Amino acid sequence: MDSGVFFTTYEAxxxxxxxxxxxxxxxxxxxxxxxxxxVAGTYPTFLMNQIGIATIGALGLNLLVGYTGQISLGQGAxxxxxxxxxxxxxxxxxxxxxxxLVIAPLFTALVGAVFGIPSLRLKGLYLAIATLAxxxxxxxxxxxxxxxxxxxxxxxVPPPTLFGMPLNRDFRFYWIIWACVGFTALTMANLxxxxxxxxxxxxxxxxxxxxxxxxxxxxxxxxxxxLSSFYVGLAxxxxxxxxxxxxxxxxxxxxSVLYLAMIIIGGLGSIAGSLYGAAFMTLLPAVLxxxxxxxKDTLPWLEEAIPYIQQASFGLIxxxxxxxxxxxxxxxxxxxxxxxxxxxxxx
Amino acid sequence: xxxxxxxxxxxxxxxxxxxxxxxxxxxxxxxxxxINFAQGEFLMVGAYLIYAFIVQFGMPWTVSVVLTLALAxxxxxxxxxxxxxxxxxxxxxxxxxxxxxxSSLMRAIVSMIWGNQPKAMPPFIPSQPVRLGPAVVTAxxxxxxxxxxxxxxxxxxxxxxxxxxxxxRAVADDQQAAMSMGxxxxxxxxxxxxxxxxxxxxxxxxVANIVGVGPExxxxxxRVFPVVILGGLDSIxxxxxxxxxxxxxxxxxGGYVGHGLHQVIAFVVLVLILMVKPYGLFGQERIExx
Numbered sequence: 001m002d003s004g005v006f007f008t009t010y011e012a013x014x015x016x017x018x019x020x021x022x023x024x025x026x027x028x029x030x031x032x033x034x035x036x037x038x039v040a041g042t043y044p045t046f047l048m049n050q051i052g053i054a055t056i057g058a059l060g061l062n063l064l065v066g067y068t069g070q071i072s073l074g075q076g077a078x079x080x081x082x083x084x085x086x087x088x089x090x091x092x093x094x095x096x097x098x099x100x101l102v103i104a105p106l107f108t109a110l111v112g113a114v115f116g117i118p119s120l121r122l123k124g125l126y127l128a129i130a131t132l133a134x135x136x137x138x139x140x141x142x143x144x145x146x147x148x149x150x151x152x153x154x155x156x157v158p159p160p161t162l163f164g165m166p167l168n169r170d171f172r173f174y175w176i177i178w179a180c181v182g183f184t185a186l187t188m189a190n191l192x193x194x195x196x197x198x199x200x201x202x203x204x205x206x207x208x209x210x211x212x213x214x215x216x217x218x219x220x221x222x223x224x225x226x227l228s229s230f231y232v233g234l235a236x237x238x239x240x241x242x243x244x245x246x247x248x249x250x251x252x253x254x255x256s257v258l259y260l261a262m263i264i265i266g267g268l269g270s271i272a273g274s275l276y277g278a279a280f281m282t283l284l285p286a287v288l289x290x291x292x293x294x295x296k297d298t299l300p301w302l303e304e305a306i307p308y309i310q311q312a313s314f315g316l317i318x319x320x321x322x323x324x325x326x327x328x329x330x331x332x333x334x335x336x337x338x339x340x341x342x343x344x345x346x347x
Numbered sequence: 348x349x350x351x352x353x354x355x356x357x358x359x360x361x362x363x364x365x366x367x368x369x370x371x372x373x374x375x376x377x378x379x380x381x382i383n384f385a386q387g388e389f390l391m392v393g394a395y396l397i398y399a400f401i402v403q404f405g406m407p408w409t410v411s412v413v414l415t416l417a418l419a420x421x422x423x424x425x426x427x428x429x430x431x432x433x434x435x436x437x438x439x440x441x442x443x444x445x446x447x448x449x450s451s452l453m454r455a456i457v458s459m460i461w462g463n464q465p466k467a468m469p470p471f472i473p474s475q476p477v478r479l480g481p482a483v484v485t486a487x488x489x490x491x492x493x494x495x496x497x498x499x500x501x502x503x504x505x506x507x508x509x510x511x512x513x514x515x516r517a518v519a520d521d522q523q524a525a526m527s528m529g530x531x532x533x534x535x536x537x538x539x540x541x542x543x544x545x546x547x548x549x550x551x552x553x554v555a556n557i558v559g560v561g562p563e564x565x566x567x568x569x570r571v572f573p574v575v576i577l578g579g580l581d582s583i584x585x586x587x588x589x590x591x592x593x594x595x596x597x598x599x600x601g602g603y604v605g606h607g608l609h610q611v612i613a614f615v616v617l618v619l620i621l622m623v624k625p626y627g628l629f630g631q632e633r634i635e636x637x
Contacts, residue, residue, distance in 0.1 A: 071440050118618070122625055124439045125382055125580075129572050130621050133614040136569070140611035253569070257447050264444050305459060312455035318448030322441050323433045 016189055037174045045170045047286055049242060052177035053235050054278035056184045058262040059271065060231030063188060065260070066269035067197070068224040069204030070119050074131035075259040077138035078229050080251035082108040082236020084142060084149055087157045087246040097160040097241050101180070104240075105233035111138075112229020119221045123207070135253055143248050155246040173242045180238060184231055189271055191227070200224055204269075261314070265321050267330030276329040284317070285310045352482035354602040355595065360488040360557070362594020363495035367550035368567050369574040369586035370502065371543035377519040377581045378539035381431060381442050385450035386547060387568020392453060393419055393548025394555035394564050395461055398468055408471035415552065416545050423544030424537050432536070454565055465561030472556045491553045498549060499587050506583070511538055519581070573613035577620050579630025588628060 007013040017023045037045045057079060064070050086104035089095040095103070115134045119127050142149050149155060160167045160176075167173050191197050199220045202210035211217050240246045258281060266277020292306040325332060372386045383389075396418055400411035426449065434445055474487040505512040517525040518535040526532055554564060574593045578585025593613050601609030626632045 065440065071443065118621055122621060125443075126576075126621060126625055128382075128439075128443055129576060130618065132569070132572060133617045133621075136614040137611055137618070140607075140614075144607060257451075260440075260444060260447070264440070268440070308455045308459045310455075311458070312452055315448040315450070315452030315455060319430055319445055319452065322437070322445045322448070323430075326437060326441055 014193075033178055037171050042170055045174055047282060049170055049174055049177050051275075051279045051282045052174075052181045053238050053242070054259075054262060054282050055181050055275050056238065057232050057235035057259055058266065058274040058278045059184050059188055060228045060235065061259050062263045062266075062269065062271070062274045063191075063200070063231065064224055064228035066263055066267075066273075067192065067204060068200040068221065068228075069207075070116075070221065070224060071124065071128040072131045072228075073128055073253065073256045073260070074115060074134040074138070075232060076251040076253060076255035077135040078108055078112055078232040079236040079239065079255060080138060080142055080248065081111050081229075082233030083240040083246045083251070084155065084236075085233070086237035087155045087240040088148060090160075090241070091155060091157050098162075100241075101234065101237050104237035105230045108233025108236065109226040109230040112232070113222045113226040116222050116225025119225065120218055132253070135256055139248060139251060139253075142251070149248075152248065157240050157244050157246060159244050160241045167241075177238055177242065180234060184234065185271055185275075188231070192271075196220070196223065201269075258314075261318050263328075264326075265317065265328050267328030270328070270330040272333075273328055273330030276333070280329060281314075284313065288313060348480075349482045350602060352479055353484065354598045356479065356482070356484045356488055358595035358598025359591065360491050360594070361598065362591040363492050364550050364554055364590075365567070365570060365574050365594055366587045366590025367495050367498060367546055367553070368571045369578065369590050370499065370583060371546040371550070372571050372575055373578075373581060373583055373586045374502075374515075374543045374546070375539050376575075377583075378515050379427075379431070379536050382439075382446065383543070384443060384446040384568060385426075385453060386543075386571055387565040388450045388453040388457075389419070389422070389544050389547035390551040390554065390567050391560075391562065391564040392422065392457060393544075393551030394560045395457055395551075396548065397552045397555055398466060398560045399461075401471060402466075402469065411471075412552065415548050419544040419548035420541040423541035426544075427537050427540035431540070432533075450565065450568065454562060458562060461560075463562045465559055465563070468555045468559045470556050472553075474556075487556055491557065494549065494553060498546065499583070502546075502583060511535075515539060570613065573617040573620075575627070576617050576625075577627055579627030581631055582627065582629035585627055585629035 005019060007018070012018065017026055036048060040048070057075065061072065061075050064072050082104045085107045086097070086100040089100045089103060090097050115131065118130045122130055143152050145151070160173075165172070167176065192200075199210065199215045202213065202215055203217065203220055203224075207217060236251075239250070262277035262281045263274055264277070265280055266275065267273025288310050289306055292302050292309065296303040321328065368386055368390055371389065372383055375381050375383045375386075393415060396415040397411055400406045400414055401408055404411075406414070430445060430449055431442075434441055470487060472487045472490045474485045476483045477486050477489060506516055507513075514525065514530045515535050515538060517528065517530055518532055522532055525535075550567075551564065554567070570593075574589040575586060576589075577592060578587070578589025593616065596612055596616065597609045600612045620627060
């Protein structure tokens with residue numbers, strides 16, 4: 001706990017960022033995001049875009065898994081629904097791309113709520129398996145509904161333009177993505193402070209107790225599925241317009257697992273944790289790849305082994321985090337902050 | 348009629364292999380309450396081990412099978428000790444994720460050793476054609492069915508009469524009560540994981556004999572879920588019956604309906620079962636309404 005913090009107004013007490021250091025850190029982060037693309041090259045900007053989209057998806061999943069306690073293995077499929085809806089609307093029906101950023105998430109929310117219906121009767125493990133089935137069924141539909149999705153072939157989306165300026169470059173689309181990250185983080189942080197957010201947390205902690213306290217489980221679970229899918233659909237739609245191509249390989253069960261890994265490594269039930277996890281899991285394979293490429297002259301076998309090393313470290317990091325720090329990077333960061341709070345006079 | 352017999356035999360073989368994979372899964376769930384998403388990887392490792400012993404080291408298949416089973420036991424014990432035991436009492440999502448991480452790690456290690464190209468396996472089980480009424484099927488499929496049935500019977504007897512088997516059932520029923528009766532829960536957990544790895548290795552060897560070895564064998568891990576949900580997560584007869592039913596459904600749908608529907612039909616069945624009877628055919632019902 002902090003000492004010496006005295007709020008004299010309710011506004012100050014209820015603010016999202018209450019202390020000067022918190023405000024400073026947020027300011028530094030925003031400044032970093034604003035300056036980054038001007039300083040960094042194409043590849044770091046590309047990675048940053050990836051991180052942005054992953055953050056939106058991870059925030060959505062964290063709302064469902066971390067805050068409401070409903071385990072979902074269907075993240076990849078919901079991303080696919082968002083991406084394909086946005087892609088089909090723009091490529092085949094000519095809907096402007098910025099409108100699809102609203103329509104596709106809404107449609108994904110609807111699909112997510114439908115697949116959330118089993119959550120009423122199932123919990124924990126059974127729900128995880130039900131969402132696994134949803135994942136497999138949705139991807140099967142996507143790969144077999146040739147006339148609409150293009151089946152196993154890629155769906156090509158025309159590049160987005162704004163005032164006649166094509167946006168399909170990493171530098172230009174960066175602003176769209178990170179504006180959406182800001183929107184997602186802000187709306188979610190505020191949502192979690194309303195009675196909806198508290199109801200979600202109550203359901204996570206004990207569903208029966210929550211119901212006794214007057215929380216309509218059906219309504220709030222479906223709402224959690226819908227809201228979570230809304231954000232995931234937004235991530236999918238952004239992905240479709242940024243990469244100008246939608247293929248089913250980007251939405252397999254591995255993607256669902258990757259997103260779960262992000263929120264676990266970042267920290268379940270934490271907004272900042274979603275960002276840390278998304279950044280970590282996006283940067284890890286990239287860093288390993290670059291390391292491997294850097295050493296390929298001295299260790300020639302390394303180049304071939306890179307994908308396996310990426311896969312192995314993915315698994316190993318999940319296992320190690322769960323055993324050593326189940327509450328993720330966010331907890332590590334809290335510990336560091338707490339350590340320095342009284343430093344050098346901590347006891 | 349001929350197609351029907353072909354499809355039935357193919358379905359039964361696949362179903363039996365699924366049942367074996369599901370058996371390992373159920374064993375772990377029953378004894379330790381862990382959902383093992385790495386069951387398919389255990390099966391794949393078993394297949395690669397038997398491939399390595401027979402093809403790469405040129406050993407006779409009897410020795411290879413024994414060595415494979417021994418190594419599977421070691422892997423099972425190691426996994427239990429170093430990956431699962433630290434997580435006892437953690438929420439279910441941690442357990443799910445740790446086995447998923449394990450599956451990723453195991454797949455990577457296998458690919459590092461053997462590459463990720465599928466390899467042909469010289470059949471070590473006789474595969475001459477056998478007449479079954481109007482249809483002709485290969486003997487290896489019948490062998491697979493026979494071995495699977497044998498394993499399932501052995502396990503039924505093991506749980507019924509053998510001391511460790513009874514202890515395992517006791518742990519599954521109530522860990523604290525079992526502990527107070529002098530049963531070492533840790534040892535039972537190790538037993539469960541090693542037996543499960545062994546069963547998976549047998550299933551892997553059977554599959555390897557029919558289709559060869561490759562990383563895609565790990566896909567059995569996900570195909571097990573419809574089986575165990577249909578049969579009941581904690582029921583061994585359920586694993587057998589579920590395996591047969593899912594195997595036959597996939598086979599008939601693949602043969603008579605087509606359009607690749609057989610890839611997904613099992614998951615459709617899964618959703619229906621979850622909607623109607625979440626605890627499956629033989630699963631123990633834990634009454635808890637939300």
